[in-house]
Amino acid sequence: MTTTTTSPVLTATGVTMRFGGLTAVRSVNLEVHPGEIVGLIGPNGAGKTTFFNCLTGLYVPTEGSVAYRGTVLPPKPHLVTQAGIARTFQNIRLFANMTVLENVLVGRHTRTKEGLWSALLRGPGFKRAEAASKTRAMELLEFIGLADKADHLSRNLPYGEQRKLEIARALASDPGLLLLDEPTAGMNPQETRATEELVFAIRDLGTAVLVIEHDMRFIFNLCDRVAVLVQGEKLIEGTSDVVQSDERVVAAYLGTPFEGAPGAEEAAEVEAAEAGATTGATPDEAQRGTTARTEDGQ
């Protein structure tokens, strides 16, 4: 919220993605500034991951453009990564049968140049570059706390560590912007808090972060700004407080109350039912139980 007026790391302008007749993302604009953590939330199917795929070149947006530090990116995943945007995936996509260290080394791909010839001839330059890559990869593993498992196959890591490793692999390309797609999905509260710390640490290293997440506490603790995507359109963008108090957001997640059915009446009904349940629960429930059973029998 208190970003300086430096040029944004990421500028998405009017990004639209259509699959045939279905418009998954409709002219979304989004900016991420250096040193910012921006959250992207929305109900399932709102188009968050599709938007991510448009940003990283996995999809070619039907309309609109994506620019990194002012340069428009070609819609090719490897060129986007080369430019400085790295990502993780919603469902973990590690190279399962490579070791932890090798996974991170693959992440270094864009920042090293050694081709086939230098690999075959093994000159001093090759050895130096390989050693430098290894050092950097080990640093990253140290950073996320997996250095002692460098030689394990990544498929043998526990779930939480696989998530971490995916982040380390993305960081290996020295990105200016890191896109995290549901980094805490399936994590327990402790792991979620650890991930939170990790994201802050990444921000402190100077990498802007754009994160999709369903865990609202995580998002509102973490993000400087939050954008809400509903049915492919950006509903609102602002600080945690603004977004949290916006009733359209609440409506998008929980649905709107019925027309002409004021909340007070319903609340009273619920209260009455609860009171009834606590006092005369036994006969009531027993009866309901038998009817259910007979119904089953029939």
Place this chain on the structure above:
Amino acid sequence: MTTDKTQPTAVSEAQGGATAPRTTLLRVLTAAGGAAAVASTFLAWTWTAEFPGDLTVYGYPGGLQLLTLVLGIATGVFALAALDLKGLRWLTPSGSTQALRMLALGTFAVTWFTVISIAVDLDGLVNLEPGGWIAAVVTAVPVATTFLLPDDSRQLRRPKELPSWAEILIIAAVFALGLYVVNYGIQTDADHPEPFIGYLIAVGFAAVALVKAGLVSRISELTSAYRSTTLVAALITAIVFPFFQDKSSFTELGVNIAIFATVALGLNIVVGLAGLLDLGYVAFLGVGAYTAALVSGSTASTLDVRFPFWAAVITGGVVSLIFGVVIGAPTLRLRGDYLAIVTLGFGEIFRLAMLNLDGTSGPSVTNGPDGIPNIPPLEIFGFNFNDDHSFAGLSLDSNGNYYLLMLLVTILVVLIFSRAGNSRIGRAWVAIREDETAATAMGINGFRVKLIAFALGATLAGVAGAVWAHFQSTVVPEQYVFAGPVPPNSTFLVAAVILGGMGTIGGPLLGATLLYLIPKKLEFLQDYQLLAFGIALILLMRFRPEGIVPNRRQQLEYHETGQLDVPGATGLKDGAVGVTKAEA
């Protein structure tokens, strides 16, 4: 209930070392059975020398009896090791019973195979001498006793510290033994299949026994500790091979094995590392061979040029490279099975094109089905490859010359494979194979990297093809088919890679050796060769999908043992939990 009782005893034995008297008795009986099997080989098993190998002599084992002899000795020695005899404990680092079972079964199988083939070949059991009956009975004893023994499989026992010269000597001995075993197989009588089948049975059981006993893992620990020594030993073994052959047909076998192993290793870059299924790889071999033949100065060649050998090889490689890029560039942009289909088509198109470029159906380039014969013999620095040469009293015939030349190419390909595989580009290949979407998201240009793998594979095949053309001194289109009983064909090459083990160096070399040698020795199967080949592949895929020489990664992929991949790592439980969690 009984199983409940025996199980704890087995465990406590393995831990405490105190052995139940019954187990000791069974082991003694096994040892005795092995000794009896050995003794039986000194008797005559049949009365006539009509059966291949001389099994008629008292006091001297011969032919297939030798296999029973060796396996019988091994059974006895391993049984003594199981009895904890001092000085033999190193034989069974990871338990003796399973190894003993395999050895006993091997002895039994070889002996019974011999006895039954005597009866079948010579029409009737009457052809068996008492020695044969005795052998058949006594080899059954260890089988019975070993299957009554409790299983004592255990974690690999830490080996005793040995001085490094001793460990190097062990490596040398292993390679010498390996050379002897391979030599024995190659030199079996080609006119009679029995000795070779017996050899296959014996080697198969013995190999499994060595794995079960833990000796193989012990040796692979040694070889990875002394990498350069191992490489030198392997090199020396390969170089001395032709000097041990007394028939030129054996050396010819060696050359062909070297060529096909090299081509399979080249294909392993494409299939094993980059995960691109190439079903027309043999066409690249053909492109190299035809190119080299055309520029070799052969009288039948339509080009009136004569390149020196090195230039012909480079031309073969370059033309193959161009074909690789032309085929790969449009198809490698696609994912999945398209490449397999296109390469399959290319393989057939190549063969048909070579058949038709004969001057009548098309331009006159290849002489059609006649091919290009009379490729002049190689001569490098005045060293004529078709003459016999002798160095320091050892003589080398024409095939031997080509063998050594081919060995050079093999070494080159091994070097390229290991260096490229263990580098930035090699990691990119494996990443693409594992998950192409994630790999491109990591900044890997999938198309470019795949094209490099494909073109590199094509080039290596082209180089091997150029050498092969000179060795054969003729090229014809019918050598380059998709599937057929005679190597090389694309199925053969893919099978060699998969059989041996994808992504490894040793795998395709071993796979190609087996796939070439076995059909060559079992020519009596004739039309059933392809059937046998298919059945063998199905069985292999069922029981060992990762190939004979497994890649560490694939071993873990196919056999989820819950074991960590890092030897000596603590926290085995952690890892096991991690696996189940990750899979959930």
